[in-house]
Amino acid sequence: MRYDMPGPEPAQPIGVFDSGVGGLTVLRALTARLPGEDFLYLGDTARLPYGAKSPASVSRYAVQCARVLADQGVKLLVVACNTASSVALPALRENFPGLPVLGVxxxxxxxxxxxxxxxxxxxxxxxxxxxxxxxxxxxxxxxxxxxxxxxxxxxxxxxxxxxxxxxxxxxxxxxxxxxxxxxxxxxxxxxxxxxxxxxxxxxxxxxxxxxxxxxxxxxxAATAAAQVAEYLDQAGLRRGKQANAEERVRFMATDGAGRFARVAGVFLGQDLTPEQITIVDL
The missing domain is CATH 3.40.50.1860 (Rossmann fold)
Incomplete structure (x- = not known):
């Protein structure tokens, strides 16, 4: 089902999703390169790993993750998963024609x-x-x-x-x-x-x-962050650094808030608590 969206605006957040916590390395690179942007991160921890799944399953999961982020009004979707980037980009672009989609x-x-x-x-x-x-x-x-x-x-x-x-x-x-x-x-x-x-x-x-x-x-992760910054500049969608504001990130997962928070420290370089993770049902 196609998901028609209005054109993106600079003030909207950037959506990032992965099969789990590995994409937090991309998020870490993004927040370092794009201070002032808002981010929504979704880890599909209930169905990881994607790496051993069929292309059809990965594409279906990716579309479901993207819908959660699109519903929250992201201006750009970053597929922070190499497996999903390798097979699901056509399905994402078909289902979300108004949403720019970048992979790794x-x-x-x-x-x-x-x-x-x-x-x-x-x-x-x-x-x-x-x-x-x-x-x-x-x-x-x-x-x-x-x-x-x-x-x-x-x-x-x-x-x-x-x-x-x-x-x-x-x-x-x-x-x-x-x-x-x-x-x-x-x-x-x-x-x-x-x-x-x-x-x-x-x-x-x-x-x-x-x-x-x-x-x-x-x-x-670093090369993906560089491409996102380049795209935002070319499209006129970079929000730019906000005065007296740090980058703001909201975390979501499909299962296991406690484990997500524990493992996230390795990938993100900062501690999280389970209370910072919102569990969503796909």
């Missing part, structure tokens, strides 16, 4: 193409994102001759959500994933590594150490 795959792919010198680009993501080939498609659209290899890293999600973001155990798991992935490129290896899941930036330190100084690590 395209800005990550663009940043990788701008950074690489050799065209050898590695991608780590969820199973669904890798299976769908969204990064391959987006990168080759910009750089047709790029050599791309990708690998699903499901344990990274579990590590991030448990708050295990560094140390010998984490570094050992990172090595187990990256060693065979990098070997696919031959002796020279890749020169660019895309973190194709919004959980992965909290593991950036051990990932960067294992990858080595010759590999540029692309954070899809």
């Amino acid at each position: 795959v395209e800005p990550g792919a663009r940043a990788a193409c701008e950074r690489t010198d050799t065209g050898r680009i590695a991608v780590i993501a969820t199973e669904s994102t890798v299976r769908g080939g969204a990064y391959h498609t987006a990168i080759r659209r910009i750089r047709p001759n790029a050599q791309i290899h990708s690998l699903p890293c499901p344990l990274f999600v579990a590590l991030a959500e448990e708050g295990w973001t560094d140390g010998p155990l984490v570094e050992g798991i990172v090595q187990e994933y990256l060693r065979p992935l990098f070997a696919r490129f031959g002796e020279q290896g890749p020169d660019t590594l895309v973190l194709g899941c919004t959980h992965f930036p909290v593991l950036c330190a051990p990932i960067a150490r294992v990858a080595g100084s010759g590999v540029a690590v692309i954070d899809s």
Whole structure:
């Protein structure tokens, strides 16, 4: 069902949704880059992870999440989930024709193409994102001759959500994933590594150490925030910094306010309480 909306206005909030808490890395980058904007964040914690779901299910869930945010009058929808960004953008744009929709795959792919010198680009993501080939498609659209290899890293999600973001155990798991992935490129290896899941930036330190100084690590959260800022400026929708006002964020989840608040500290860099999380029913 199409959801017709009036044109967006600068004073409206920005809507951000993810399958759970990983998208909080995108929210963190957005609030840092866009002081004064209001944000609504929705984590679909009742149905996570999206990474192992079918494309049809992910698209259906994404439309349901978007409807919650659209009902609250957002001016822009940020799909802070690589899996949903890889399969659900067409469904979102069809169902919400008046609502601008931005994902995290395209800005990550663009940043990788701008950074690489050799065209050898590695991608780590969820199973669904890798299976769908969204990064391959987006990168080759910009750089047709790029050599791309990708690998699903499901344990990274579990590590991030448990708050295990560094140390010998984490570094050992990172090595187990990256060693065979990098070997696919031959002796020279890749020169660019895309973190194709919004959980992965909290593991950036051990990932960067294992990858080595010759590999540029692309954070899809940071690149998405840069694209949002660029879009708002071009569309005349940036609210700008407000005098005597901090950025304001409202948090929603579909289940588990207590766990959401506990895990959010790892991704958002600030403590939340369960009372700050509104549970919504999709």
